[in-house]
Structures are given as C-alpha cells and as structure tokens.
Amino acid sequence: MKNSAKKVIDIELLESVIGDDHEFAKELFEIFTENAQRNILKMEEAIKKADNTSWYTVSHAFKGAAKSIGAHGLSNFLEYAQNHPEDNIEKKLEILQKIRNEFELVLNFINKELL
DSSP states (O other), X not given: OOHHHHHHSOHHHHHHHHTTOHXXXXXXXXXXXXXXXXXXXXXXXXXXXXXXXXXXXXXXXHHXXXXXXXXXXXXXXXXXXXXXXXXOHHHHHHHHHHHHHHHHHHHHHIIIIIO
C-alpha cells in the first residue's frame, strides 16, 4: 500500500469495521459515496440559501460517515464546517472545495485500493 494512500483512509480502522467481507465493503462504499454526493449538494444548497442550520446538520452527519470509514482528512474538513456554520459565503465555498477535493481522493483510493 502506498504511503499517500494511508493518509486518505485509515486502513486499520476500516479493516476493524469490514474485516474480510468484500461484499459488505462494496455495499458500505456505495452507500457512503451516494450519501457523500448528496451531502455535498445539500451543503451547496445551504450556502445558496444562507441556511446555517442545514450547513451544520449536513456537515455533522457527513463527518460521522467519513470518520466511520477512516477518512480522517475528510472528517477534519467536515468538522471545521460543522463548527463554523456562521462563516461567510466565501469561507464556506473555500471549505466546501476542500471537502470536494478530499472526497475525490477518498473515492480514488476506494476504487483503486479497496474494490
């Protein structure tokens, strides 16, 4: 496994969750991916509507999902978003871009290394 890959997802944590069950892992990643994409759209919508409550709620839920698969970098960006719902639009767009970028790294890792 590549060193940079280890930083994207905590393999030890992930293996403690999925074990050797390849089918379970595949289902878990499909659900995570679908929900993550939906959450990113909800975060965009929260920015457009200046809805700090939705921003908080979505980032909180998304953070938990990211943490549960060992995507600590993604989880950290989401934790920032959760803890700063009052940030201005520019700051939210900036953090949302970081979330998108990190999510892309997670997806690439899942597809290349785990499936």
